[in-house]
Amino acid sequence: MTTRPAPLAARGGSGVRGVAPGHYRVAPTRSTVGFRVTSFGVVVVHGTLAVAEGDVEVAEGLARVRVDVDAASFTTGTRRRDVDVRGPRFLDAVHHPVLSWTGALADGAGRATGTLRVRDTETPVVADVVSVDAGRAVVVTARLTVDRAAAGIRGARAAVGRTVEVDVSLTLLRA
Numbered sequence: 001m002t003t004r005p006a007p008l009a010a011r012g013g014s015g016v017r018g019v020a021p022g023h024y025r026v027a028p029t030r031s032t033v034g035f036r037v038t039s040f041g042v043v044v045v046h047g048t049l050a051v052a053e054g055d056v057e058v059a060e061g062l063a064r065v066r067v068d069v070d071a072a073s074f075t076t077g078t079r080r081r082d083v084d085v086r087g088p089r090f091l092d093a094v095h096h097p098v099l100s101w102t103g104a105l106a107d108g109a110g111r112a113t114g115t116l117r118v119r120d121t122e123t124p125v126v127a128d129v130v131s132v133d134a135g136r137a138v139v140v141t142a143r144l145t146v147d148r149a150a151a152g153i154r155g156a157r158a159a160v161g162r163t164v165e166v167d168v169s170l171t172l173l174r175a
Contacts, residue, residue, distance in 0.1 A: 016063050016107040018134040023175040026054030030171035038161035047076035061107030069099040121152030138172040
Protein backbone atom coordinates (compact mmCIF):
# COMPACT_ATOMS: atom_id res chain seq x y z
CA MET A 1 0.00 0.00 0.00
CA THR A 2 1.41 3.41 -0.94
CA THR A 3 0.98 6.47 1.20
CA ARG A 4 -0.22 9.57 -0.58
CA PRO A 5 1.12 12.93 0.60
CA ALA A 6 -1.32 15.19 2.42
CA PRO A 7 -2.76 18.06 0.39
CA LEU A 8 -1.16 21.47 0.76
CA ALA A 9 -4.21 22.73 2.64
CA ALA A 10 -3.67 20.13 5.37
CA ARG A 11 -0.02 21.19 5.66
CA GLY A 12 -0.85 24.91 5.75
CA GLY A 13 0.52 25.41 2.24
CA SER A 14 -0.54 27.44 -0.73
CA GLY A 15 -1.27 26.50 -4.29
CA VAL A 16 -0.46 29.83 -5.96
CA ARG A 17 2.08 31.60 -3.77
CA GLY A 18 5.50 31.63 -5.40
CA VAL A 19 4.16 31.30 -8.94
CA ALA A 20 4.66 34.43 -11.01
CA PRO A 21 1.49 36.00 -12.45
CA GLY A 22 0.96 35.31 -16.13
CA HIS A 23 -0.24 32.82 -18.68
CA TYR A 24 1.13 29.27 -18.68
CA ARG A 25 0.51 26.40 -21.05
CA VAL A 26 0.50 22.77 -19.99
CA ALA A 27 3.35 20.75 -21.54
CA PRO A 28 1.49 17.54 -22.53
CA THR A 29 4.58 15.36 -22.95
CA ARG A 30 5.80 16.35 -19.48
CA SER A 31 2.41 15.95 -17.76
CA THR A 32 0.66 12.80 -16.56
CA VAL A 33 -2.75 11.57 -15.43
CA GLY A 34 -2.84 8.28 -13.54
CA PHE A 35 -5.83 6.57 -11.96
CA ARG A 36 -6.87 3.69 -9.73
CA VAL A 37 -10.24 1.97 -9.49
CA THR A 38 -11.34 -1.31 -7.97
CA SER A 39 -12.65 -4.18 -10.04
CA PHE A 40 -15.10 -6.55 -8.35
CA GLY A 41 -14.25 -4.84 -5.06
CA VAL A 42 -10.87 -6.54 -4.68
CA VAL A 43 -8.55 -5.98 -7.62
CA VAL A 44 -7.09 -2.50 -8.01
CA VAL A 45 -6.76 -1.49 -11.65
CA HIS A 46 -4.16 1.17 -12.48
CA GLY A 47 -4.09 3.14 -15.69
CA THR A 48 -3.11 6.33 -17.46
CA LEU A 49 -4.53 8.95 -19.76
CA ALA A 50 -2.57 11.42 -21.90
CA VAL A 51 -2.85 15.15 -21.36
CA ALA A 52 -3.83 16.74 -24.68
CA GLU A 53 -3.48 20.42 -23.75
CA GLY A 54 -4.28 22.97 -21.13
CA ASP A 55 -3.51 26.38 -19.81
CA VAL A 56 -3.33 28.22 -16.52
CA GLU A 57 -3.77 31.92 -15.86
CA VAL A 58 -2.26 33.19 -12.59
CA ALA A 59 -3.26 36.66 -11.38
CA GLU A 60 -3.72 38.31 -7.99
CA GLY A 61 -3.63 35.14 -5.89
CA LEU A 62 -5.91 33.10 -8.14
CA ALA A 63 -5.08 30.46 -10.75
CA ARG A 64 -7.66 29.59 -13.38
CA VAL A 65 -7.03 26.16 -14.88
CA ARG A 66 -8.18 24.24 -17.97
CA VAL A 67 -6.85 20.76 -18.73
CA ASP A 68 -7.97 18.54 -21.61
CA VAL A 69 -7.25 14.81 -21.59
CA ASP A 70 -7.37 12.49 -24.62
CA ALA A 71 -10.15 9.93 -23.98
CA ALA A 72 -8.74 7.57 -26.63
CA SER A 73 -5.48 7.34 -24.65
CA PHE A 74 -7.13 5.39 -21.80
CA THR A 75 -4.69 2.57 -21.00
CA THR A 76 -4.55 -0.08 -18.28
CA GLY A 77 -2.40 -2.66 -20.02
CA THR A 78 -5.32 -5.01 -20.68
CA ARG A 79 -6.26 -4.56 -24.33
CA ARG A 80 -9.82 -5.90 -24.06
CA ARG A 81 -10.63 -3.65 -21.08
CA ASP A 82 -9.03 -0.63 -22.73
CA VAL A 83 -11.04 -1.06 -25.94
CA ASP A 84 -14.24 -1.54 -23.91
CA VAL A 85 -13.67 1.57 -21.77
CA ARG A 86 -12.83 3.71 -24.80
CA GLY A 87 -16.06 2.46 -26.43
CA PRO A 88 -19.67 3.67 -26.20
CA ARG A 89 -20.52 1.99 -22.84
CA PHE A 90 -17.98 4.13 -21.01
CA LEU A 91 -15.97 7.04 -22.47
CA ASP A 92 -17.25 6.86 -26.06
CA ALA A 93 -13.95 8.34 -27.24
CA VAL A 94 -15.02 8.39 -30.90
CA HIS A 95 -17.87 10.83 -30.21
CA HIS A 96 -16.39 12.48 -27.11
CA PRO A 97 -12.61 12.60 -27.64
CA VAL A 98 -11.83 14.99 -24.78
CA LEU A 99 -12.29 14.80 -21.02
CA SER A 100 -11.85 18.29 -19.57
CA TRP A 101 -11.44 19.87 -16.17
CA THR A 102 -11.80 23.60 -15.60
CA GLY A 103 -11.44 25.24 -12.25
CA ALA A 104 -9.75 27.73 -9.99
CA LEU A 105 -7.27 27.64 -7.14
CA ALA A 106 -7.18 30.52 -4.67
CA ASP A 107 -3.93 31.45 -2.94
CA GLY A 108 -3.68 29.69 0.39
CA ALA A 109 -6.52 27.29 -0.35
CA GLY A 110 -4.62 24.19 -1.41
CA ARG A 111 -7.79 22.96 -3.12
CA ALA A 112 -8.90 23.67 -6.64
CA THR A 113 -12.63 23.62 -7.25
CA GLY A 114 -13.86 22.94 -10.73
CA THR A 115 -15.96 21.03 -13.19
CA LEU A 116 -15.14 17.75 -14.89
CA ARG A 117 -16.74 17.17 -18.29
CA VAL A 118 -17.02 13.56 -19.45
CA ARG A 119 -19.09 12.93 -22.56
CA ASP A 120 -21.98 15.40 -22.14
CA THR A 121 -22.01 15.34 -18.35
CA GLU A 122 -20.50 18.02 -16.14
CA THR A 123 -19.90 17.29 -12.48
CA PRO A 124 -18.22 19.33 -9.73
CA VAL A 125 -14.87 17.89 -8.65
CA VAL A 126 -12.42 19.23 -6.07
CA ALA A 127 -8.70 18.63 -6.64
CA ASP A 128 -6.39 18.59 -3.62
CA VAL A 129 -3.18 20.29 -4.69
CA VAL A 130 -0.35 18.21 -3.26
CA SER A 131 2.61 20.32 -4.36
CA VAL A 132 3.64 23.27 -6.47
CA ASP A 133 7.28 23.58 -7.50
CA ALA A 134 7.96 26.97 -9.06
CA GLY A 135 11.48 26.18 -10.23
CA ARG A 136 12.52 26.55 -13.86
CA ALA A 137 9.12 25.23 -14.94
CA VAL A 138 6.11 25.15 -12.66
CA VAL A 139 5.10 21.60 -11.73
CA VAL A 140 1.75 21.12 -10.03
CA THR A 141 0.69 17.78 -8.58
CA ALA A 142 -2.86 17.16 -7.47
CA ARG A 143 -5.20 14.34 -6.64
CA LEU A 144 -8.92 14.03 -6.94
CA THR A 145 -11.67 11.52 -6.49
CA VAL A 146 -14.22 11.12 -9.26
CA ASP A 147 -17.62 9.55 -8.75
CA ARG A 148 -17.91 7.87 -12.12
CA ALA A 149 -21.70 7.53 -11.91
CA ALA A 150 -22.06 11.27 -11.24
CA ALA A 151 -19.73 11.87 -14.20
CA GLY A 152 -22.09 9.92 -16.45
CA ILE A 153 -20.05 6.69 -16.68
CA ARG A 154 -22.56 4.09 -15.55
CA GLY A 155 -21.53 0.91 -17.39
CA ALA A 156 -20.51 -2.26 -15.49
CA ARG A 157 -21.66 -1.00 -12.08
CA ALA A 158 -21.22 -4.40 -10.43
CA ALA A 159 -17.74 -4.97 -11.86
CA VAL A 160 -16.13 -1.53 -11.54
CA GLY A 161 -15.93 0.59 -8.39
CA ARG A 162 -17.90 3.80 -8.25
CA THR A 163 -14.99 6.03 -7.23
CA VAL A 164 -11.88 6.59 -9.30
CA GLU A 165 -8.77 7.99 -7.59
CA VAL A 166 -6.84 10.27 -9.96
CA ASP A 167 -3.29 11.65 -9.61
CA VAL A 168 -2.27 14.49 -11.90
CA SER A 169 1.13 16.04 -12.54
CA LEU A 170 1.16 19.09 -14.80
CA THR A 171 4.26 20.84 -16.06
CA LEU A 172 3.47 24.46 -16.87
CA LEU A 173 5.59 26.59 -19.21
CA ARG A 174 5.32 30.35 -19.59
CA ALA A 175 3.30 31.11 -22.70
